[in-house]
Amino acid sequence: MHQNRASNVTIQAHQARVNITWRGHNGDLPDPVTREASLHEILQWVTEAVQHGDVPGIPADMQADFRDFVVDRFAATAARPYHLIQVRPKTPFGVGT
Amino acid sequence: MTQRVVTVLGVGALGSHVVQLLRNLNIHLRCVDFDRVEMKNLASQFHAKKSVGASKVRGLQQVMQFLFDRKIEAIPHRLKPENSAALLQGSALILDCLDNFEARSLIQAHVEESSQPCLHGALAPDGQFGRVIWHEHFLADHEGTQGAATCENGAHLPFIAIVASYMAFSAQTFLEQGRKVGFQVHPGGVVPV
Numbered sequence A: 001m002h003q004n005r006a007s008n009v010t011i012q013a014h015q016a017r018v019n020i021t022w023r024g025h026n027g028d029l030p031d032p033v034t035r036e037a038s039l040h041e042i043l044q045w046v047t048e049a050v051q052h053g054d055v056p057g058i059p060a061d062m063q064a065d066f067r068d069f070v071v072d073r074f075a076a077t078a079a080r081p082y083h084l085i086q087v088r089p090k091t092p093f094g095v096g097t
Numbered sequence B: 001m002t003q004r005v006v007t008v009l010g011v012g013a014l015g016s017h018v019v020q021l022l023r024n025l026n027i028h029l030r031c032v033d034f035d036r037v038e039m040k041n042l043a044s045q046f047h048a049k050k051s052v053g054a055s056k057v058r059g060l061q062q063v064m065q066f067l068f069d070r071k072i073e074a075i076p077h078r079l080k081p082e083n084s085a086a087l088l089q090g091s092a093l094i095l096d097c098l099d100n101f102e103a104r105s106l107i108q109a110h111v112e113e114s115s116q117p118c119l120h121g122a123l124a125p126d127g128q129f130g131r132v133i134w135h136e137h138f139l140a141d142h143e144g145t146q147g148a149a150t151c152e153n154g155a156h157l158p159f160i161a162i163v164a165s166y167m168a169f170s171a172q173t174f175l176e177q178g179r180k181v182g183f184q185v186h187p188g189g190v191v192p193v
Helices: A037-053 B012-023 B039-043 B056-068 B084-088 B101-114 B157-177
Strands: A003-004 A009-012 A015-022 A026-028 A070-074 A081-088 B006-011 B027-032 B074-075 B092-095 B120-124 B130-134 B183-186 B189-192
Touching: A009 A015, A015 A037, A015 B074, A015 B183, A037 A070, A037 A081, B006 B012, B006 B157, B012 B056, B012 B120, B012 B157, B027 B056, B056 B074, B084 B101, B084 B189, B092 B157, B101 B120, B120 B157, B130 B157, B157 B183
Parallel strands: A015 A081, B006 B027, B006 B092, B027 B074, B092 B120
Antiparallel strands: A003 A009, A015 A026, A070 A081, B120 B130, B130 B183, B183 B189
16 A cells, blocks of 8 residues: 555555646546556546546646557556556657657 | 677667767767758757768767767667667667667567667657656557657757656666666656656
8 A cells, every 4th residue: 555645645556546648747647546447448537537627737628638648557666666557648759860 | 897888779869868968977889870960950969060961870979079078889770670689789788769660679679589678768749758668668659640740840859858868867877776767757747667
């Protein structure tokens, strides 16, 4: 069990913090989700939350659309003692050429 | 004592800044990129106007020598299946700063087989998100929309520099302490992963 100091929410071992980046803004879903949540579930929850302004740090955006976004899952580590699910835009470029 | 080799693949916006940020480490910097410097690159990449038209790695080699008296190895070749093993052989660390799915996949396949440490840097085309991720956790993203804008006018230079700094910091931490730290970077801050 881990207390997320940023949001003052307790994250259980079977849960994950969901961090979202949308149009340069970043925030967490107010409540953790089960770490086994499906891709479809996560994208649906995130879309609804951002559209309705329920993500601290991300202004409400009724046009929010995460269908082309990526969901990364990171297991808990010693430095970050809770599971992390990150919803982010695609990053195809290192702009190497 | 022989210097460890750190191979930087791609010396464009991300890789060119990473190279100059690693200049103080006691390492042999090997830089691989087939591309040439164009005028439009100057807005967002660590290349000099004098290098326009030259190979990016040769141009960077001259800039590093001129500004910092720092030697780097320049390999002006495209990474291909037939040369990847030779180019990456002996690297204590591989830094992937490339810009396409195929080349990244080639690196991943090589690293899977060789077990060499590899750190990937990646940027969203709109300059709103960057990733500095170790091979163990990295999945390369497809380009998605064809012709998506990159940073041709330099608008994202400060953000690119931030991501490059995190990449150089991760590389330094690994080389000096053996620890692998990764980051997801957005304009408002950073999430360690």
